[in-house]
Amino acid sequence: VDEARGRRPLRRGGGHLYAGIRWTGALAFAAVAIALVVALVWQAAPALNHSGLGFIFDGTWSPDQDKFGAGIFIIDTLITVGLALLIAVPIGIGTAVALSELLPRRLAAPLSACIDLLAAVPSIVVGLWGLLVLVPLFQRHVGGFMAKVPLLGHFFGGPSLGTGLFIASVVLAVMILPTIVSLTRTAFNAVPIVDREAALALGGTRWQVVRRAVIPGGRTGIEAAVTLAMGRALGEAIAVSLVVGGGVTLPHSLLANGTTLGSAIVNDFSGAAGIQRSAVIGLVLVLFAFTAVANIGGQYFLRRRATAHTRRRFRQSAPVSAGAAA
Amino acid sequence: MSGTLATTASGILSPEAVAARRDVVRQSSRQTLARRRLHGKVIQAACGVALLIALVPVVTLLAYTVSRGIGGLSVAFFTLFLMERRGKLAATVRFVADVMTGIPSIAIGAFAYALIVVPSHSASGISGSFALAVLMLPIIIRANEVAMRTVPADLIDAGVALGVRRSRVMRSVVLRGALPGIVTGNLLAVARAVGETAPLIFTVLGGTLLMATNPLHPMAAMPLTILNDGTQPQSSVQTIAWATAFVLLAFVLVLSIVGRAVANRLTRHAR
Numbered sequence: 001v002d003e004a005r006g007r008r009p010l011r012r013g014g015g016h017l018y019a020g021i022r023w024t025g026a027l028a029f030a031a032v033a034i035a036l037v038v039a040l041v042w043q044a045a046p047a048l049n050h051s052g053l054g055f056i057f058d059g060t061w062s063p064d065q066d067k068f069g070a071g072i073f074i075i076d077t078l079i080t081v082g083l084a085l086l087i088a089v090p091i092g093i094g095t096a097v098a099l100s101e102l103l104p105r106r107l108a109a110p111l112s113a114c115i116d117l118l119a120a121v122p123s124i125v126v127g128l129w130g131l132l133v134l135v136p137l138f139q140r141h142v143g144g145f146m147a148k149v150p151l152l153g154h155f156f157g158g159p160s161l162g163t164g165l166f167i168a169s170v171v172l173a174v175m176i177l178p179t180i181v182s183l184t185r186t187a188f189n190a191v192p193i194v195d196r197e198a199a200l201a202l203g204g205t206r207w208q209v210v211r212r213a214v215i216p217g218g219r220t221g222i223e224a225a226v227t228l229a230m231g232r233a234l235g236e237a238i239a240v241s242l243v244v245g246g247g248v249t250l251p252h253s254l255l256a257n258g259t260t261l262g263s264a265i266v267n268d269f270s271g272a273a274g275i276q277r278s279a280v281i282g283l284v285l286v287l288f289a290f291t292a293v294a295n296i297g298g299q300y301f302l303r304r305r306a307t308a309h310t311r312r313r314f315r316q317s318a319p320v321s322a323g324a325a326a
Numbered sequence: 327m328s329g330t331l332a333t334t335a336s337g338i339l340s341p342e343a344v345a346a347r348r349d350v351v352r353q354s355s356r357q358t359l360a361r362r363r364l365h366g367k368v369i370q371a372a373c374g375v376a377l378l379i380a381l382v383p384v385v386t387l388l389a390y391t392v393s394r395g396i397g398g399l400s401v402a403f404f405t406l407f408l409m410e411r412r413g414k415l416a417a418t419v420r421f422v423a424d425v426m427t428g429i430p431s432i433a434i435g436a437f438a439y440a441l442i443v444v445p446s447h448s449a450s451g452i453s454g455s456f457a458l459a460v461l462m463l464p465i466i467i468r469a470n471e472v473a474m475r476t477v478p479a480d481l482i483d484a485g486v487a488l489g490v491r492r493s494r495v496m497r498s499v500v501l502r503g504a505l506p507g508i509v510t511g512n513l514l515a516v517a518r519a520v521g522e523t524a525p526l527i528f529t530v531l532g533g534t535l536l537m538a539t540n541p542l543h544p545m546a547a548m549p550l551t552i553l554n555d556g557t558q559p560q561s562s563v564q565t566i567a568w569a570t571a572f573v574l575l576a577f578v579l580v581l582s583i584v585g586r587a588v589a590n591r592l593t594r595h596a597r
Binding site: 032035036041042043122124127131132207210211231234236237238239261269270280288291 | 359362364365366367369402429430431432433436437439440441444460463514517518520521523524527528549552555556557558562567570572574575578579581582583586
């Protein structure tokens with residue numbers, strides 16, 4: 001601030017260069033974003049023309065016969081991402097509650113730091129671990145076990161191959177868990193202490209404090225975390241392609257092999273040429289559209305909530321931290 | 327008496343706290359204290375279990391990577407000449423909204439492929455750099471934006487009120503205040519990009535373990551080595567994958583830790 005006071009006479013001019021720099025930066029970034037979409041559409045156009053709407057709705061993907069229908073890939077993607085969220089969200093929120101409310105600070109601080117670091121673990125490393133450690137484990141034990149669980153067992157029919165949709169979901173869940181935990185924890189920490197004290201002072205148990213004060217306060221943060229995690233899970237390709245197995249028929253069980261959009265791109269890209277390569281870029285475009293819809297939808301939802309929130313309570317809750325988001 | 331309490335409470339506390347209060351009172355009239363305590367304990371135990379479930383896979387993951395990786399390091403040492411060349415488009419673009427944060431990395435790889443690899447008829451290190459730069463861009467922008475928002479508005483207002491040029495305010499007040507966040511954000515973005523595999527399949531190609539120094543030709547990269555070697559059946563080759571994974575993981579973790587440490591230091595200095 002001292003420096004800002006300056007010894008030179010105050011001037012109004014000189015802002016043009018600065019504005020120029022700002023606008024150049026903004027326009028360059030916008031240009032990159034637009035170029036991205038244009039380049040993808042341009043590369044995918046031959047295949048999209050070839051298959052029309054069938055590219056999305058048709059279930060046959062057979063490059064040898066020049067048939068390109070991504071229907072099965074889309075279904076498998078939705079199954080794995082949905083199941084991954086189903087596994088990771090409750091565990092993630094529970095962990096965040098434990099870290100921010102239940103554990104003593106001495107224990108919670110290092111654990112939180114660890115989980116923040118784990119968010120940075122490259123997905124290929126998770127994939128390698130899934131392929132070489134989890135797949136044999138699932139083949140021998142987990143698949144058979146899940147088939148015996150009452151109710152859930154219906155979803156786990158057929159032979160236990162090790163690879164498949166279920167293990168892909170588990171790997172995805174492991175991958176997005178640190179993101180969910182660290183964003184949710186940040187949001188919980190931002191809930192004013194007064195809210196907790198009020199609930200405590202009225203004789204609430206620890207859980208009631210969490211349930212009635214902390215979770216509602218951190219709600220926006222939780223939703224942001226889930227949106228972000230969903231985006232990451234949708235776009236994840238490599239780790240999933242290592243464990244999902246590569247089936248191209250409609251999955252009859254969670255133990256069946258499948259192919260998600262991402263893993264189809266990884267598998268089919270190398271060695272493809274001409275219209276096949278164009279079809280793979282078409283898959284990229286579909287994946288891109290999915291993540292874009294998920295993100296824009298999520299952000300719209302969050303923003304609407306946030307404004308309603310502010311109007312109602314004259315104070316915004318739970319800012320999401322930058323470090324955790326990155 | 328509870329009425330007076332409520333009025334004072336709503337004066338001081340947030341509406342949320344009041345709502346919490348109302349719920350607690352409503353509940354306690356229905357349930358005995360013992361039952362509520364039991365309920366609380368059960369849920370707490372569930373949270374603890376969730377924590378364990380969350381920690382177990384990641385810890386085994388780390389343990390596996392570290393143990394297997396160290397074992398293979400002697401073998402892998404000679405094949406691993408660190409090999410990546412990165413473009414960084416960071417500091418210039420800071421003032422744009424986050425449009426692209428959710429784009430899957432593989433889409434960015436395909437973009438770089440269409441834009442650079444197709445016209446030049448060859449996979450190249452440069453196109454990989456371009457893909458990673460595009461990938462990092464929204465992360466960096468987003469992190470920096472949030473970092474700048476943490477600069478107190480009073481400081482900025484003070485600068486503007488003194489009639490200082492906006493560029494000067496930006497340089498001397500906003501950038502200085504946001505520096506820790508910016509440093510962390512950039513380091514974390516680098517850490518993220520280092521581990522990305524998907525864009526590299528389209529662009530860098532990999533497949534070679536020789537030292538490739540010409541960025542106009544296909545190059546090797548750690549994630550691609552892990553992908554190629556990890557999918558081979560021979561356990562000796564898999565060992566190389568583990569070792570590479572270990573080096574990559576160590577790199578990323580060190581980068582993250584340094585990033586946070588630098589941020590802490592700078593924050594302390596700023597105060």
